[in-house]
Amino acid sequence: MWRAVASNALTLLIVALFLLGGVILFGQSTYRAAGPLTEAVCLRVQPGSNMSRVSADLEQRGAIANGMLFRVGADYSDKSDKLKAGAFLVPAGASMEEIVEIVTRGGASTCGTEVVYRVGVTRKTVQVRELDPATGRFVEVVSFNPAEEETPADYTRVRAEADTRYRIAVAEGVTSWQVMDSLNNIELLSGEISRPAEGALAPDSYEVRVGDTRESVIARMQEAQEILVAAAWESRAEDVPLNSPEELLILASIIEKETGVAEERRQVASVFANRLDRGMRLQTDPTVIYGVTEGVGVLGRGLRQSELRRETPWNTYVIAGLPPTPIANPGRASLEAAANPDETPYIFFVADGTGGHAFATTLAEHNQNVAKWRQIEAERANQ
Structure with missing residues (x-):
């Protein structure tokens, strides 16, 4: 009798282990499989958030099919405590594994709101724009000339948001005085700068963060111009x-x-x-x-x-x-x-x-x- 009971118990244990293994394999396969999202979305992760809130948001937006599996996968890969605040572009069909990687790897936000400080030859403008995840293109929210117009409410609003990105766009042909004057009037930067040598700054678009020093931005522009000049000189006609x-x-x-x-x-x-x-x-x-x-x-x-x-x-x-x-x-x-x-x-x-x-x-x-x-x-x- 006891042999029969032991035999049945062993059989049940083997079946249970087999089923558990199947569940784990199914879970891993689902976690790594393409997700249900048919169109890219911008996922905002607020400071102090957690995987539970993120998974609920993703479920509500149709980006994942199972919030619990998403959280288990994040725990299993030791990434639950590595969640980063920011605005992240989640592409169509992204798997749960890919989304976990997106929200934990850090770095600059990849979507959401961007403020562009444009240094032009004849005028300076500030542009607030939003990335449309579906098209991958920015849509202008508001644009204004800070020297001539009042600060719009939309600019004040996005300046208060933690995941807003910032960029300084320098047009070709501006003078170094114009760049210095513009940087000195961008309030998110710190420190003071004197006028750089004329011609020493590369016209381009530079991403900056709140608290960056003006000197560090100028240094990036100078380094970029040195590289361009050296390359042009090296390739010059005889x-x-x-x-x-x-x-x-x-x-x-x-x-x-x-x-x-x-x-x-x-x-x-x-x-x-x-x-x-x-x-x-x-x-x-x-x-x-x-x-x-x-x-x-x-x-x-x-x-x-x-x-x-x-x-x-x-x-x-x-x-x-x-x-x-x-x-x-x-x-x-x-x-x-x-x-x-x-x-x-x-x-x-x-x-x-x-x-x-x-x-x-x-x-x-x-x-x-x-x-x-x-x-x-x-x-x-x-x-």
């Missing part, structure tokens, strides 16, 4: 009339200020290269403007004849060759254009009314182009 990376940077800054048309940069560079080769003065208005403003603010008007004749270190109507410093912070494309100009016979160019320029080889051709431009200016003035 016959380019430049003697150093600094001269390359100076010429690139002039190209940057002369044209906003990407396709023209190498043509504009060719004009200046041809003039340098022939010992001609560059005679470019942006250098005259820099001589007037020295990069502080925007001139906001046309040049006067007296300013075109005034001798300053940057007035290329008066001085020979390149000015002593850059006149702005050029981007990668202008650096590459300065290093590798097009091969053209052009030594003149003037605006053509379309946003681009008309190029010429002879003074007679150039005078005709200038006359056309003056006519366009007169017609616009009478409209």
Whole structure:
């Protein structure tokens, strides 16, 4: 009798162990399988939250099928206590294992609200935008000019949220004074900075965090520009009339200020290269403007004849060759254009009314182009 009981008990134990093993295998398979989410979502994890709250939110949004299995999987992988606060993009079909990894690995938030401080050539703006998880594109919430408009409530609201991300976007062609002035007025940064050397900052988009020092942001911009200048200098054409990376940077800054048309940069560079080769003065208005403003603010008007004749270190109507410093912070494309100009016979160019320029080889051709431009200016003035 006891043998029968022991035999039955052993059989039940084997069956129970078999079933338990099946349950574990099923659980592991479900935990690692593609999830039910059909469209990406942005998951916000508040500071002080836990896996129980996160799993409930995920269940409610249809991202996981079983909250308990999600929590067990997180416990089993020793990640329950590694939950990070932030806003995280959960892609469509993400498994529970993948979602646990997303919310515990740390780093910057990958979705949600972003504030972009834009440093432009003529104005500064602050933009609040939200990432649309379905399209992966940002949607603008509000944009304002802090120097001219009151601070919107939406900006105040997102500044108070812990998972808001911040970015500083520096446009090509801004001066170092404009960057310094903008950084000094961004309240989430700390410390003080003096004006960096002109041309030493790479125009780009830089992610920052609350409490970052202004000095550290400038250092990142300088390091990025050093890399760009070195790469452009290394790849320069053999016959380019430049003697150093600094001269390359100076010429690139002039190209940057002369044209906003990407396709023209190498043509504009060719004009200046041809003039340098022939010992001609560059005679470019942006250098005259820099001589007037020295990069502080925007001139906001046309040049006067007296300013075109005034001798300053940057007035290329008066001085020979390149000015002593850059006149702005050029981007990668202008650096590459300065290093590798097009091969053209052009030594003149003037605006053509379309946003681009008309190029010429002879003074007679150039005078005709200038006359056309003056006519366009007169017609616009009478409209």
